[in-house]
Amino acid sequence: MSSIGTGYDLSASTFSPDGRVFQVEYAMKAVENSSTAIGIRCKDGIVFGVEKLVLSKLYEEGSNKRIFNIDRHVGMAVAGLLADARSLAEVAREEASNFRSNYGHDIPLKHLSDRVAMYVHAYTLYSAVRPFGCSFILGSYDKDDGAQLYMVDPSGISYGYWGCAIGKAKQAAKTEIEKLQFNCLFVFSFTRIYIVHDEVKDKAFELELSWVGDVTNGRHELVPKDVKEEAEKYAKVRLYETECSEFYNSCETAGPPASMLGVRSVLQVVCGKRCCRCSTWTCFLFQDSLEEEDDSDEDNM
Amino acid sequence: MEKHYTDSKVKGVSTGTTILAAIFDGGVVIGSDSRASMGGEYVSSKTINKVIQVHDRIFCCMAGSLADAQAVIKSAKSHLSFHSVQMESPPLVIAAASVLKELCYKNKDELQAGFLTAGWDSKKGAQVYVVSLGGMLISQQVTIGGSGSTYIYGYIDAKYKPNMTREECLQFATNALALAMGRDNVSGGVAHLVVITGKGVEHVVVPGDKLPRFHDE
Secondary structure (H helix, E strand, O other), X not given: OOOOOOOOOOOOXXXXXXXXXXXXXXXXXXXXXXXXXXXXXXXXXXXEEEEEEOOOOOOOOOOOOXXXXXXXXXXXXXXXXXXXXXXXXXXXXXXXXXXXXXXXOOOOHHHHHHHHHHHHHHOOOOOOOOOOOEEEEEEEEEOOOEEEXXXXXXOOOEEEOOEEEEXXXXXXXXXXXXXXXXXXXXXXXXXXXXXXXXXXXXXXXXXXXXXXXXXXXXXXXXXXHHHHHXXXXXXXXXXXXXXXXXXXXXXXXHOOOOOOXXXXXXXXXXXXXXXXXXXXXXXXXXXOOOOOOOOOOOOOO | OOOOOOHHHOOOOEEOOOEEEEEEOOEEEEEEOOXXXXXXXXXXXXXXOOEEEEEOOEEEEEEEEHHHHHHHHHHHHHHHHHHHHHXXXXXXXXXXXXHHHHHHHHOOOOOOEEEEEEEEEOOOEEEEEEEOOOOOEEEEOEEEEOHHXXXXXXXXXXXXXXXXXXXXXXXXXXXXXXXHHHHOOOOOOOEEEEEEEOOOEEEEEEOHHHOOOOOOO
8 A cells, every 4th residue: 555645744734635634644554664563352351562672782671661650450562663552551640540530430431432532533623733653552451340351543433343453464363363362362372473473584673562451450561471481481382382272172072271360370370280271190300301291181280 | 626716706697407307118318497596586587488499409508697698598599500401311429429528628618508308319329418608418217406496406316216217207306496496596497498309309387376386385
């Protein structure tokens, strides 16, 4: 979709003869140049993962965040022009805070995403301003309404999703995400980012993971370091195990997935305890060489 | 709780009044008397309704200056109706109470109105909130207000039990209103009661001659 606007693309207040607003489309291209961010809605929570490309060894680890806390129960992962994204995070925070102040309760995510989307849309109407060059994914978890995930793009549209991806590898990421069953465990969400990243063949990157759900009591937080490490270890294993995916396919036919266990599922799978997916005992042995995985050992734990 | 303001502070029609709300197992009863008086001497209306519906399952009782309370409720009602359309779901009771509270607090210099808000929503079930004259908002299980309320604090404290049945709670509310109306000269008339549950809303009106009588009546 790389057509040249030729005169109809100078301001957001101009339509082209074929009915497009080029400035908005160019803004979406800015998002596509940025590294990937994905959000996955699981049965009892949301996971965000952002691939932060490390441009310089001098960067402090953990700085330059791309996942923001909007409210206690709401998180936002962004892709695109980061400065635009940060100011939108502030807008979202004010919306959530004003809502709580006026109505006495947490803002429902659909409403928040509608409000921020309206704000983004307003910047696509006038020639005096330029559209925001970022997309973002909002996610929240609430005991009554469950997990919710919405994505807003520079045109000001917001949609609810089970899983979505924004940024340069979004197509590859979407393909991977589509393979997920959406009542799945948290742990598999982490693996997708590794899979997508390797496909992109970029240099070193830092993975920023955050989650909100039952396991965090409804608060949006960065995934703790130990869980993240286990998940990364597990993800690396998954990348090299084809037998494992066959094993899991057979698990899927063995019966309905057990209910989600959140963080414990990561540790349990890694430590060789009961497999939460299909209630059979399995054991995974992780070695540096990754040659001797024993994925079908019936262990008597 | 509602202070018994002296008539010298209030000009025009005021509601010397008795209002109450109580939660029972599965819903809430909200009720009031029906007298509007002027200067504590003249009954300007025997049958006004002080229980106002602000949304499908949320009702409010007014206390203080009737004019101020009506103005606030009108604004809150329209605000809530818009809010509910935006949310695509009925407003939470706390949202209704917060809207009233914002109006009372932000305009506390001009207004003299307090409210009891009672209702049912799918998130937290039956709830009662009190918005006082200055704009304080708290949640309670049972609450009373208005000038007549001072005479029935003892009755409420002694007789309210959590998780009553609907009938027990209706009887409790009717008795409380009758006792207050019997002692407060600016409360009287009929007892307006509204029962709100998840299934719906029911209005019960107990006319003066059907109110319970006590030993000296």
